[in-house]
Amino acid sequence: MMDNKCAGQNLSLSAKTALLLEAAPLLTAWFRENVRPLPWRENVTPYSILVSETMLQQTRIEAVMRYYPRFMEAFPRLEDLAAAREEEVLKLWEGLGYYSRARNLRKAAQVCVEELGGKLPETVAQLKKLPGVGAYTAGAVASLAFGEAAPAVDGNVLRILARLTRDERDVLQPAVKKEAEGFLKSVLEQLEAPGPFNEALMELGEMLCLPAGKPRCRQCPLQDLCMALAQGCQEDLPLRGAAKPRRQEKKTLLLLRHQGKVALVKRPEKGLLAGLYAFPLLEGHLGPGDILPWLKSYGIPFGPLQELGTARHVFTHVEWEMKGWETETAEALPGYVYADREEVEARYALPSAFRVFREMI
């Protein structure tokens, strides 16, 4: 609870619906006049919407602007993605993060091609049955591609709603999102064009109703309706409960060289960075006393062990602190693939977590 100027009654659902209905024409007019020429706004198809909305989750627009055109060039149609090898898809996703999105997108394309006559389903209910397609993506595709009155609620939309309706509840609570989906649906059902309304909301969240206390209210088409702005508390909203602290993990990373190449290993099919390539990793921060016996167990001669320094990588729920060591072995160690810099560039999806050590190949 806030005891400051933002504290207030949570509006009734009917008042929220009425407020959004009043906002809708202002919002869509603003969007029409200010629409940005983004790559996924050219040659729009249901498939292109599925790809762009999947990429845009948790990811900055600037990053997606680089990845999306390459991806669509490689896989212009649903059938192309369905026929691709998983490693090819992951390679084009390399550096974008949340790689299960890419694996699921390919699987979703396969379901469409193999079971649904080569087309994406047209309703939220059917779209949600595809691998990796949740309420947000299903709502975005159903509304933008097929005109269904379906909400697409992400963090941007929750932030806008918290400010517009001066809602001081924790936006990370599932109940807040569920409520938003409920009243947005009734708003969308009363609009002629649900797709543009949803896209305009996304755009407002990215261009004006910015997070971290930086809203550009003077340019906002909804400034006269915004209840947070009326109270001067727009920078204090939305409220978010404290996130769980990330688990800290120490790793020892090995740069094992052989004939100008380095050892890489494909990660397991489940879990963090599933299906991507990695340098060999050992648990904990090990010193030569532990690494040398590990190397000796292969029975292959190796050169001196040298320290490479440390690197940190922050994932959503875990943080890796990596300490690197390198050595040259007289033969390739079994169980690894060996690649030089060019081969890594061309073939192996090596995630950004390893950026520092990748530079050393």
Ligand code: ADE
């Ligand atoms: N963010 C998510 N989806 C978007 C879209 N279609 N346009 C702009 N920003 C978005």
